[in-house]
Amino acid sequence: MALEITDITKVFGEQTAVDSININVPSGSMYGFLGGNGAGKTTTFRMILKLLTPTSGSILYNGEAIGYHLTDKIGYLPEERGLHPKLKVSEQVLYLAELKGMSKKEANKSLDYWLDRFKVTENKHKKIEKLSKGNQQKIQLIASIIHNPELIILDEPFSGLDPINVEMLKDAVKDLNSQGSTIIFSTHRMEHVEELCEELCILDRGRQIVSGNIDQIKRDFGQKEVIIEGEHDISFIKDMPGVLDMKQVRNKYIIKIAEEKYAEDIYNRITDIGFFKKFQVNEPSLNDIFIAKVGRDYE
Numbered sequence: 001m002a003l004e005i006t007d008i009t010k011v012f013g014e015q016t017a018v019d020s021i022n023i024n025v026p027s028g029s030m031y032g033f034l035g036g037n038g039a040g041k042t043t044t045f046r047m048i049l050k051l052l053t054p055t056s057g058s059i060l061y062n063g064e065a066i067g068y069h070l071t072d073k074i075g076y077l078p079e080e081r082g083l084h085p086k087l088k089v090s091e092q093v094l095y096l097a098e099l100k101g102m103s104k105k106e107a108n109k110s111l112d113y114w115l116d117r118f119k120v121t122e123n124k125h126k127k128i129e130k131l132s133k134g135n136q137q138k139i140q141l142i143a144s145i146i147h148n149p150e151l152i153i154l155d156e157p158f159s160g161l162d163p164i165n166v167e168m169l170k171d172a173v174k175d176l177n178s179q180g181s182t183i184i185f186s187t188h189r190m191e192h193v194e195e196l197c198e199e200l201c202i203l204d205r206g207r208q209i210v211s212g213n214i215d216q217i218k219r220d221f222g223q224k225e226v227i228i229e230g231e232h233d234i235s236f237i238k239d240m241p242g243v244l245d246m247k248q249v250r251n252k253y254i255i256k257i258a259e260e261k262y263a264e265d266i267y268n269r270i271t272d273i274g275f276f277k278k279f280q281v282n283e284p285s286l287n288d289i290f291i292a293k294v295g296r297d298y299e
């Protein structure tokens, strides 16, 4: 395990921002922290990075506490984007890269690569304050990954960007992960986690709702979704055993079942009726899991 978070809690005055969280982040994984406003994502990241001291609990990285000796191995994109507005892009990023132990030459080469990749090369010698918000975010991301860290922690890396830039940054994050970096990122968007991660933790108001391998979580959850498309009336299905919910949109039926075995019963009943264009069994969505555990919709 790269990161072992055991029973951490953070209390601010009256408020418990993070409540007894247990998380294991495997080495080389892409790990998503999913949660809405105030869920406790940023507070957890700050504790991992030792910017905040947990009220209780422990956090180990490769079996040891994170400290200054690991600075060169970790990259962090903070939620409060903190670039110096009056500095030029190159001055700012090269300075930070040198603090992380890179030579100027090496850092400059890497900076050129990332500026080109993020299509912002023309900004290299501009002051940060002259850049758009989205481009400032790209520069800040470059500053956090330029030294090729083995652990990358990104707080809301995709927020505030247009869809084209979100895709560009997602591709970069995927590449860094496939080259071996362990990546942890936070987001309030379920689809980012569904698309990018094999591991996740869902936080809600400081509580850990679920965590671990996403496929495993979905398998263990049990509930499935059956999609049927066809012209026949099959509304009787809603009264069959194991059927939790059924919705109809024109000739498409979306049926929630308690366990996969009920799909076979449904299949047997409808094949007696006639032809159907589609019969498909899907894994539950993260939203289904969230609703079942928390008792309300995710957003």
Ligand SMILES: Nc1ncnc2c1ncn2[C@@H]1O[C@H](COP(=O)(O)OP(=O)(O)OP(=O)(O)O)[C@@H](O)[C@H]1O
Residues within 6 Å of the ligand: 012, 015, 016, 017, 035, 036, 037, 038, 039, 040, 041, 042, 043, 044, 079
């Ligand atoms: N320094 C602090 N002092 C007091 N309360 C704090 C402090 N930092 C965070 N909190 C509170 O802890 C809770 C969790 O905040 P946190 O920033 O970790 O959430 P988050 O999941 O990152 O959400 P967001 O996406 O809104 O930033 C919030 O209710 C917040 O108000």
